[in-house]
Amino acid sequence: xxxxxxxxxxxxxxxxxxxxxxxxxxxxxxxxxxxxxxxxxxxxxxxxxxxxxxxxxxxxxxxxxxxxxxxxxxxxxxxxxxxxxxxxxxxxxxxxxxxxxxxxxxxxxxxxxxxxxxxxxxxxxxxxxxxxxxxxxxxxxxxxxxxxxxxxxxxxxxxxxxxxxxxxxxxxxxxxxxxxxxxxxxxxxxxxxxxxxxxxxxxxxxxxxxxxxxxxxxxxxxxxxxxxxxxxxxxxxxxxxxxxxxxxxxxxx
Numbered sequence: 001x002x003x004x005x006x007x008x009x010x011x012x013x014x015x016x017x018x019x020x021x022x023x024x025x026x027x028x029x030x031x032x033x034x035x036x037x038x039x040x041x042x043x044x045x046x047x048x049x050x051x052x053x054x055x056x057x058x059x060x061x062x063x064x065x066x067x068x069x070x071x072x073x074x075x076x077x078x079x080x081x082x083x084x085x086x087x088x089x090x091x092x093x094x095x096x097x098x099x100x101x102x103x104x105x106x107x108x109x110x111x112x113x114x115x116x117x118x119x120x121x122x123x124x125x126x127x128x129x130x131x132x133x134x135x136x137x138x139x140x141x142x143x144x145x146x147x148x149x150x151x152x153x154x155x156x157x158x159x160x161x162x163x164x165x166x167x168x169x170x171x172x173x174x175x176x177x178x179x180x181x182x183x184x185x186x187x188x189x190x191x192x193x194x195x196x197x198x199x200x201x202x203x204x205x206x207x208x209x210x211x212x213x214x215x216x217x218x219x220x221x222x223x224x225x226x227x228x229x230x231x232x233x234x235x236x237x238x239x240x241x242x243x244x245x246x247x248x249x250x251x252x253x
Contacts, residue, residue, distance in 0.1 A: 001245045007185035009248050010165070014084035015067040015184075016076050020140050022100045023089040024170040026194035029069050031177060035186045036067055044070025050143065054079030074143035074159050085253055086163050087180065090137050090228065091170035093221040094214045095203055097133075101126045102200035123201070124210050127217075135220040141167075149220055156224065162252070166232040166240065169225070175234050183240060 001009075017032065019025035033041055042065040047053035053072040057065070068076060077084035091099075101123050104110045112131055119125070126132050135152075139145050141164075142156040160167060165183065168176025180186055203211065215222060232240060247253045 001249065003182070003241065004185075006183065006241065006244055006248065010085065010184055010244070010253075012083075013253060014065075014077070014080055014082045016084050016086045017067065017069045018074055018076075018086065018088050018140055019069060019071050020088060020090065020137050021071065022096050022103060022170075023091040023137075024173050024193075025089055027173065027191060028089055028168075028177075030194055031186075031189070031191050032067060032069060034189050034191070035184075039064055040066040042068050044068060044072055046070070047072040049073065050075030050078060073140045074163075077163065083253060084163070085165045086159075087165050087167070088141065089168045089170055089173070089176070090141075090221075090225055093137065093218040093225055094211055096137075096170075097127065097214050097218065098123065098203060098206060099197050099200060100133075103195070103197045106197060106199065123206065127210060127214055132217075134217045137221045138224040141224075153220055153224065160228070165244065167228050168232060169229050172229070172233065176232065178234055179232060179237060179240065182234075182237065183244060 015032075017025075017028065019029065029043075042057065042061055044053050044056060047056070047070060050073060053068075053070060053076050057068075062080070074086065077086070101116075104112050104116050104126075107113055115121070115131070116126065121129070135149075138156045139152060141159055142152045143159060144152060144155060147155070166176065166179055168179070177191075181188055230236070244253075
């Protein structure tokens with residue numbers, strides 16, 4: 001199966017993008033919106049479960065939509081009648097938490113913005129609070145918040161193996177975009193980075209003690225990120241093509 005045939009076969013699949021916050025997902029969303037006509041893309045509101053997400057989609061929308069995007073965990077495909085594949089982005093976990101704190105401070109529309117400002121919460125206060133996510137990336141891809149660390153990790157890897165076309169990283173966004181263009185037949189279009197947090201500390205400006213706390217609380221995400229960060233890259237594109245071909249030939253997708 002050549003690349004053109006792969007692109008044609010994939011074009012018939014529903015594309016699902018579970019957007020994990022602060023991973024360059026808003027930028028990828030803008031890219032997707034430039035690739036498909038507006039009526040083919042459905043932007044889901046924040047959903048805690050795949051079922052909650054599915055219940056927001058009308059029957060008419062299901063007939064016309066080719067791509068679903070939203071802050072939701074893995075699993076929406078279970079409630080769709082057409083075959084689906086997934087893509088998503090992940091980010092180095094420590095940098096993601098730091099970026100998230102400063103983004104919330106800057107963004108009045110964020111649900112935690114008022115609380116952070118009214119309590120004058122520092123980065124350390126945020127990291128130690130109940131509002132700071134722990135291992136959110138692996139849990140979103142696992143589609144489950146429950147279970148042991150091993151069970152959640154195993155489920156996340158299983159979902160990637162079974163349903164994900166590719167998983168990119170925020171710090172290697174352009175490479176990931178090229179992978180998607182090549183495998184999906186997307187047009188090469190320019191894009192503008194979205195929701196970039198301007199006034200923030202870099203990792204090197206944060207105390208080593210606080211960095212260690214973030215690492216301790218996001219150990220699963222760190223292991224997950226390190227395992228996947230080089231897997232779906234241009235360097236490994238032949239492997240991506242081979243894997244995709246096998247999935248399509250075996251009718252797994």
